[in-house]
Amino acid sequence: MKISSRAAAGVLAAALGATALALYRPSTGELEIAVASLDPSSFLHVQESADPQAAGEGETAAAAAQFAEEQDLATMPAQWRAIYDHENASRGPEQPIPFNHRFHVTDLQIDCMYCHVGTEESVSGVVPTLEVCMGCHRIAGTGLPPVEELRQYEARGEPIEWEWVYKLPEFVQFSHKAHVRNLECQDCHGPVEEMDRVYQWAPLTMGWCLDCHRQAPYEGDFATDHTLARDNPPPLAPAPRQPEGFYPRDINTDYGRTRAPTDCAACHY
Numbered sequence: 001m002k003i004s005s006r007a008a009a010g011v012l013a014a015a016l017g018a019t020a021l022a023l024y025r026p027s028t029g030e031l032e033i034a035v036a037s038l039d040p041s042s043f044l045h046v047q048e049s050a051d052p053q054a055a056g057e058g059e060t061a062a063a064a065a066q067f068a069e070e071q072d073l074a075t076m077p078a079q080w081r082a083i084y085d086h087e088n089a090s091r092g093p094e095q096p097i098p099f100n101h102r103f104h105v106t107d108l109q110i111d112c113m114y115c116h117v118g119t120e121e122s123v124s125g126v127v128p129t130l131e132v133c134m135g136c137h138r139i140a141g142t143g144l145p146p147v148e149e150l151r152q153y154e155a156r157g158e159p160i161e162w163e164w165v166y167k168l169p170e171f172v173q174f175s176h177k178a179h180v181r182n183l184e185c186q187d188c189h190g191p192v193e194e195m196d197r198v199y200q201w202a203p204l205t206m207g208w209c210l211d212c213h214r215q216a217p218y219e220g221d222f223a224t225d226h227t228l229a230r231d232n233p234p235p236l237a238p239a240p241r242q243p244e245g246f247y248p249r250d251i252n253t254d255y256g257r258t259r260a261p262t263d264c265a266a267c268h269y
Contacts, residue, residue: 079141085102085197086098089195091197091199092165092199096162097150101192101196106193112185115128115133117132119180120177120180120181122177123175127162130150133150134151137151138151166200166204168204171268172267182218187212189202213262214258216259217258217259
């Protein structure tokens with residue numbers, strides 16, 4: 001017999017309530033079951049309601065935002081404040097589901113690579129799949145309208161069409177795998193842990209990329225030209241041509257002295 005995610009969450013909440021503290025009263029010799037101080041909804045990071053629609057919270061992300069706007073910001077639960085802040089952010093594209101990075105990264109302390117798993121081994125950045133989201137939200141977020149909407153996507157077998165935030169031209173080749181070995185995510189994406197709605201932080205212009213590539217090599221850098229020049233010094237040969245191999249045909253004076261390659265073929269191959 002299959003149990004729905006809402007029912008499963010209800011069972012979990014009931015189980016938590018049933019594990020109330022058992023206090024022994026020496027004066028009477030009686031065993032007293034104390035009312036549990038642990039709120040199951042706080043364990044699930046949600047504000048539970050038996051019927052979100054009846055409580056005025058609605059059943060869609062838009063209704064959730066409206067409900068959040070009507071609350072007192074000073075006493076608003078963190079999950080509702082996250083929805084409110086996402087919907088009222090002034091930068092970044094509006095997403096089909098109001099996913100708040102600040103809430104997940106800073107409040108819940110979820111590591112970037114937990115959701116963007118595989119980015120460190122991929123040429124392209126990895127957008128979390130619906131299965132990754134549901135790894136938490138089959139339980140967490142019950143009754144929260146954006147989470148219920150997320151679950152409806154899963155029930156329909158429909159992927160979420162997230163809006164692009166970063167998109168390079170097709171003629172530019174950029175490998176995440178090559179960059180995350182040296183750089184922090186924030187070096188290119190900015191303080192995502194502070195963003196209620198993610199926006200493009202860096203201009204991604206050619207000049208902006210070259211400014212980083214032209215920096216002096218860091219200790220432990222894996223940059224292509226720096227490591228090759230260090231471990232395999234270019235052979236002596238009449239300029240400007242070099243033998244076939246690792247090295248560009250015309251080695252400029254910065255070759256091996258910069259953090260990363262600056263020749264055209266590095267990004268436009």
